[in-house]
Amino acid sequence: MSFLAERVKNIRPSPTLAMLGRAKELKKKGEPVLDFSIGEPDFDTPQNIKDAAAKAMKEGFTKYTDPRGILELREAIAGKLCKENHVDTEAENIVVSHGAKHALFNVFAALCEKGDEVIIPAPYWVSFSEMAKLCQATPVILHSKGLKFSAEELRQKVSGKTKLLVLNYPNNPSGVIYSRNELKKIAEVAVENNFFVISDEIYEKFIYTGETYTSLASLGDEISRLAITVNGVSKTYAMTGWRIGYLCARKEITDAINATQGNASGNPNSIAQKAALEAITGPQDSVKKMVAEFAKRREIISKGLSGLNGFECEKPMGAFYAFPSVANCFGAKAGSSSKLASFLLEELKIAAVPGSDFGKEGFMRFSFATSTDTIAQGIERLKKHFG
Numbered sequence: 001m002s003f004l005a006e007r008v009k010n011i012r013p014s015p016t017l018a019m020l021g022r023a024k025e026l027k028k029k030g031e032p033v034l035d036f037s038i039g040e041p042d043f044d045t046p047q048n049i050k051d052a053a054a055k056a057m058k059e060g061f062t063k064y065t066d067p068r069g070i071l072e073l074r075e076a077i078a079g080k081l082c083k084e085n086h087v088d089t090e091a092e093n094i095v096v097s098h099g100a101k102h103a104l105f106n107v108f109a110a111l112c113e114k115g116d117e118v119i120i121p122a123p124y125w126v127s128f129s130e131m132a133k134l135c136q137a138t139p140v141i142l143h144s145k146g147l148k149f150s151a152e153e154l155r156q157k158v159s160g161k162t163k164l165l166v167l168n169y170p171n172n173p174s175g176v177i178y179s180r181n182e183l184k185k186i187a188e189v190a191v192e193n194n195f196f197v198i199s200d201e202i203y204e205k206f207i208y209t210g211e212t213y214t215s216l217a218s219l220g221d222e223i224s225r226l227a228i229t230v231n232g233v234s235k236t237y238a239m240t241g242w243r244i245g246y247l248c249a250r251k252e253i254t255d256a257i258n259a260t261q262g263n264a265s266g267n268p269n270s271i272a273q274k275a276a277l278e279a280i281t282g283p284q285d286s287v288k289k290m291v292a293e294f295a296k297r298r299e300i301i302s303k304g305l306s307g308l309n310g311f312e313c314e315k316p317m318g319a320f321y322a323f324p325s326v327a328n329c330f331g332a333k334a335g336s337s338s339k340l341a342s343f344l345l346e347e348l349k350i351a352a353v354p355g356s357d358f359g360k361e362g363f364m365r366f367s368f369a370t371s372t373d374t375i376a377q378g379i380e381r382l383k384k385h386f387g
């Protein structure tokens with residue numbers, strides 16, 4: 001193994017994708033697995049979006065495009081950010097990539113190098129720490145008392161080496177959302193210490209508490225120069241397989257990312273770009289329907305999980321994950337949530353992702369991007385053991 005580059009030696013495979021793989025394997029063998037592992041809307045991509053892709057193919061829109069994405073799409077994204085998110089931006093500040101994952105990786109690649117520290121508040125989405133490591137930066141995990149961190153807790157983690165903070169709200173896995181006031185305080189710490197902030201807004205439409213969404217970059221000129229907004233069409237339009245994500249940042253950053261992407265992958269798929277354009281500019285009623293369905297599932301799963309012995313489950317504010325504390329049934333010692341996940345999968349045939357994979361031991365993530373029927377059966381199965 002010594003021929004491998006240092007930077008890939010400590011990279012773990014994505015645990016969410018790994019758990020999905022294990023669940024699928026067992027299903028293939030005929031095991032009655034109920035899958036709560038993956039955060040992927042179970043709805044089909046809306047027809048108007050598929051039609052736009054078919055039209056693009058028919059019309060021969062099948063060639064290389066501008067590596068940072070077609071101008072029409074970047075203008076539409078800039079327009080969406082101005083109108084919906086109050087982020088004052090234009091097409092030159094946008095890069096379209098191969099999913100939000102790729103957009104995020106591009107940011108780490110453009111900004112991070114050896115010696116840099118990246119602050120990642122826990123619980124965090126599984127890939128942030130690995131992306132930082134791949135780009136030779138050091139992840140600094142911010143463990144807070146609850147599921148939310150405060151500006152004060154953030155301040156304690158800042159050092160002269162801090163290059164980047166990774167914010168994600170609604171949060172995967174906790175569903176936590178930060179209010180305008182909380183974000184202002186976080187922005188103050190970033191501005192005072194002059195570090196960049198990724199604001200991963202991929203779950204912005206999935207909010208169940210009636211709160212309005214505040215984008216970090218909308219909070220004034222100073223923070224907008226340091227903010228990199230990341231979003232995409234995977235979750236909002238049930239388009240996970242189409243692989244279109246984007247970022248919005250100041251021009252020095254988008255120019256560097258354009259050059260990187262132009263060499264590393266070239267343009268994102270031309271047909272998927274046309275589909276994403278329709279998603280963003282076309283009718284939005286399918287989004288409302290999907291969010292309303294998720295809101296119903298959120299009620300059922302939170303109530304069901306709270307009724308189990310040893311589980312404590314607050315209703316998530318957003319995203320589509322329930323993140324109960326399981327410390328009272330399985331303990332919060334290192335390794336306990338992954339033992340519980342193995343037990344659930346092997347004994348109860350329930351696939352869920354351990355909190356430890358998100359940097360939060362004593363918790364378990366159940367994705368409710370699955371049917372109400374699966375949720376009801378899952379709760380019944382869990383009740384037999386934890387009832």
Ligand code: PMP
Nearest residue numbers: 099100101125172202232234245
């Ligand atoms: N950010 C977060 C917080 C996510 O949960 C995901 C999951 N897919 C992504 C980014 C990446 O999304 P995409 O499918 O657009 O790569």
Ligand code: GLU
Nearest residue numbers: 014016017037038039172
């Ligand atoms: N983000 C989703 C999840 O957390 C999809 C899988 C992944 O990309 O990690 O389940």
